[in-house]
Amino acid sequence: MKPMNLDAMREATRLTREGRLSEAMALLQGAGPTPDGQAAPSHHGPTIDLTASAPPARKGDGMMSKDRLNDLASTLKTGLKGLNLGSLGGTQTPVPEIAPGAxxxxxxxxxxxxxxxxxxxxxxxxxxxxxxxxxxxxxxxxxxxxxxxxxxxxxxxxxxxxxxxxxxxxxxxxxxxxxxxxxxxxxxxxxxxxxxxxxxxxxxxxxxxxxxxxxxxxxxxxxxxxxxxxxxxxxxxxxxxxxxxxxxxxxxxxxxxxxxxxxxxxxxxxxxxxxxxxxxxxxxxxxxxxxxxxxxxxxxxxxxxxxxxxxxxxxxxxxxxxxxxxxxxxxxxxxxxxxxxxxxxxxxxxxxxxxxxxxxxxxxxxxxxxxxxxxxxxxxxx
The missing domain is CATH 3.40.50.1820 (Alpha/Beta hydrolase fold, catalytic domain)
Structure with missing residues (x-):
């Protein structure tokens, strides 16, 4: 699991408090916010988000420690039973059709x-x-x-x-x-x-x-x-x-x-x-x-x-x-x-x-x- 800056940590915490656990877990895993009630089908890959974790910062720049991140992830997982986390994984990229001569x-x-x-x-x-x-x-x-x-x-x-x-x-x-x-x-x-x-x-x-x-x-x-x-x-x-x-x-x-x-x-x-x-x-x-x-x-x-x-x-x-x-x-x-x-x-x-x-x-x-x-x-x- 990659490090996360404080902005993303606060957002994950807010989502957890609101009971939006799938979104919070997606953010922790680097997939960003997940649509409320719109879990993507497992064959369609991870939910689209519009942001990403900030570039790696220097030590002491507000990065969340590995222990704290693991603690938060563990807390989130307690409430994630029954959710299809497989939809956050990758899929095989489809191959586009190409017309003759194109x-x-x-x-x-x-x-x-x-x-x-x-x-x-x-x-x-x-x-x-x-x-x-x-x-x-x-x-x-x-x-x-x-x-x-x-x-x-x-x-x-x-x-x-x-x-x-x-x-x-x-x-x-x-x-x-x-x-x-x-x-x-x-x-x-x-x-x-x-x-x-x-x-x-x-x-x-x-x-x-x-x-x-x-x-x-x-x-x-x-x-x-x-x-x-x-x-x-x-x-x-x-x-x-x-x-x-x-x-x-x-x-x-x-x-x-x-x-x-x-x-x-x-x-x-x-x-x-x-x-x-x-x-x-x-x-x-x-x-x-x-x-x-x-x-x-x-x-x-x-x-x-x-x-x-x-x-x-x-x-x-x-x-x-x-x-x-x-x-x-x-x-x-x-x-x-x-x-x-x-x-x-x-x-x-x-x-x-x-x-x-x-x-x-x-x-x-x-x-x-x-x-x-x-x-x-x-x-x-x-």
Missing amino acids: SFAEFRHADAAGSRSYRLYVPGRSKDGPRPLLVMLHGCTQSPDDFAVGTGMNALAERHGLIVAYPAQDRGANTNGCWNWFQPADQRRGSGELAILAGIVAEICEAQSVDRARIFVAGLSAGGATAALLAAEYPEVFAAAGVHSGLPAGAASDMPSAFSAMRQGGAPVTADRIRVPTIVFHGDRDATVHSTNGDRIVTQAGGTKASSVEVRNGRSDGGVGFERSVYRDDAGRSFCEQWILHGAGHAWSGGSAAGTYTDPAGPDASAEMVRFFFAVGDSASA
Whole structure:
């Protein structure tokens, strides 16, 4: 069991006092907060969290001693009988399907800000000029392959002639494989992970024939929070963003404020911080990231200043009810969409059961995002 700093220890203690023992144990084991009443199926791997233990500190910097950690773990285990702790373990990564003539190669980008690996899907269909590019940011504990399978985005890429990049978080940067959306150094343009991800985009643009007016970013959970940050900090690079079960840009500045933002929505946000068209998906029963965060992303995308809002209620083929709100400007152009998924938790809507953290019964978030992105791209080029 790895050492834990005092912030994480206090959070585990708070969860224990509230009787939320599975969450506390998950935090102790490095899996972060577990959704209330939403234990992940054992074949779906560990529950997604959006934070990780802080980097190892020097002796005397508030690290919890091994004896104290073991004592707390023992106390927690007393109340863990009957819980499926196997769901906190790893699983075999699914293998994405690759269409004839397509490629799904792995690369590693390095620059002054750091380095990250990424998978790149290039469709096999014949090329008619430069192609759009979509950057897909996985959630915690996920991998590019897992995320590709779960979202089904490669099949959509093949259908629409879309290049898709799947950056991978290094476990050395975050023990749970989370993007560090809550650390100030990784929230600013030209710094940390945002700079690395922007560098990956630039590298792909040099190597592939990319339509630079149609570069998009989307993500789930911690990846969604990072997608919001990229949209806010690099509006000249990204034409639109998709945020699924994520948080607004700058929602937290450390681990305690990250937990607070996840539970309550964090501090009020600044309108118009995200200056590119944005589509948001969030389940109203999400116990990992409160659905208020989806509302605040809409605010950041200028939703409160819309000239008109069109609201439609519906139900997916799988029986999941939803409310879709379309925000339009003075010219009648859609610049923001919000999908509230009734009864849904912390999972990619309409995804494949072969991947982790998906809700196959929900509306197809991948298809709706691609539709939104292409409509934005067509409007920009008109």
